Amino acid sequence: MGSRKIPSDKINLKLILVSGKTKEFLFNPSTSAAEIAHNVFDNWPDDWGSCPVDKGEVLRLIYHGRFLHGNVTLGALNLPVGRTTVMHLVPREHLPEPASQDDPKQKKSGSRNCCSCTCCSIV
Template sequence: MALSTVVPVSNTEINLRLILVSGKTKEFVFSPVDSAGDIALHVYDNWPEADWSSECVSRAEILRLIYQGRFLHSSVTLGALGLPLGRTTVMHLVPREHLPEPNSHDQRQKSKGGSSSCCSASCCIL
């Protein structure tokens, strides 16, 4: 679970700056073994009432993390994301009942081996 909500962060921890939809931010310090679900629970249990009182949610399970434009599943750990230790990483925190379904573009990319480029190797420009 989270180590504390105090910064600075050591070289064995990850500082997360969480941004709400309203633009309000708060920083928390976590271990690389903490999962997105652990983070949601910790933030819910330690909700910053003074700063985020108008954003309060009814339960931890609806808090979702977004990193690099993608929703994180609750089992994904910070270490699995390759986040740098001793540094600050920014993520969005949003209330959402269910994760969105992958769109057809994501499915095509997965079937091609995860390439994120718009063209395949056989693409040519005339």
């Protein structure tokens, strides 16, 4: 990580691409996931190669295995200021639906959606 001094009022995000390349960015706790994606898109690091997307809206952050919705802020995630937090950055047009075993749609229809198919139980 080197000798980079992190300001006590900022969050240092270490972003990791699928390729394994990393880069660190400083943000305020009030910065949203959508703002981070736009900032990274607008300041795409040269050593990452060409940007895989045409617009920042397609870049998604993953934290602790979950996609972050655009309006969630770093502060809402309780990330420590003055420290480094690691997140993954991936190009993805749509966020996956939240997984829930109490999904009322599944209970009503008796069907389950997995991957891109619909599986139905026939009685």
